[in-house]
Amino acid sequence: MASEMSLRLYGSPLVVTDSGGKDSTVCREIVRRSGIPYEVQHNLTTADAPQTIYYVRQMFRQLELTGVTCSVNYPIYKGQRVTMWTLIPMKKFPPTRLQRYCCQICKEDSCKDRFITTGVRWAESTKRKNNRGVFENFTKDPSKRIILNNDNDEKRMLFESCTVKGKRICNPIVDWEDRDIWEFIRCERLLVNPLYDMGFRRVGCLGCPMAGKNRWTEFRLFPTYERAYIRAFGNMLEAIHASGGKTKWKTAYDVFSWWMEEDKIEGQISLFDLPEWQGENVT
Incomplete structure (x- = not known):
């Protein structure tokens, strides 16, 4: 049904969004078996583990040999990469x-x-709150918030329409449990991201705040990413000071310590002390 609607409404095949995780592996296989025309796209976050990048490349090479169009989307902000x-x-x-x-x-x-x-699956929403969304205008009114496309909120439906971005969304495994995912992968002998064999339960950006204390493990395994975040925080402080802003963070390590939710350091800043957070649109 989604394929027919895609061809009729957009004149283009259905797009399978592939993050490199287990759920994407299952979706990719389900769509392949359906026999419909489709494309596969991966969003390069630039903060994914090397294993994820290599895995996606490997899968894309295999798909392209069968005639499937695969592409990688690079992040763009204010017209630049x-x-x-x-x-x-x-x-x-x-x-x-x-x-x-x-x-x-x-x-x-x-x-x-x-x-x-x-x-997107309902089973992954147990610890997620209903007010999760894109805070484009930082409004406190939940009715004005836009739910992110990858939020696993229990209100997500099989078919969705995102009028803001002019796209429609199909969540074919929205009612699958974790055991369903892994049973399908094992029974069909699907190749998954090697991070799962390393003990990872989720595959996403390294250092993602949603990973909580697991970030320390990620940075122990991938110390280069920790250094990259600290360097970025240092550049962030320089940008704040260059624009005339002030912050109680003294060093990039102070920002990193706060960001990793360590004990509150002396003179720690609140994000709402920043002008950028005082009711301004940050998109």
């Missing part, structure tokens, strides 16, 4: 659980005017 490390200084504050501009820019701004599939 960015990375996680250049985006943080531009935003002048770190990404947090509630202020996830990184998700919006690095993941959500792609596939405009297309019909897509996602691996």
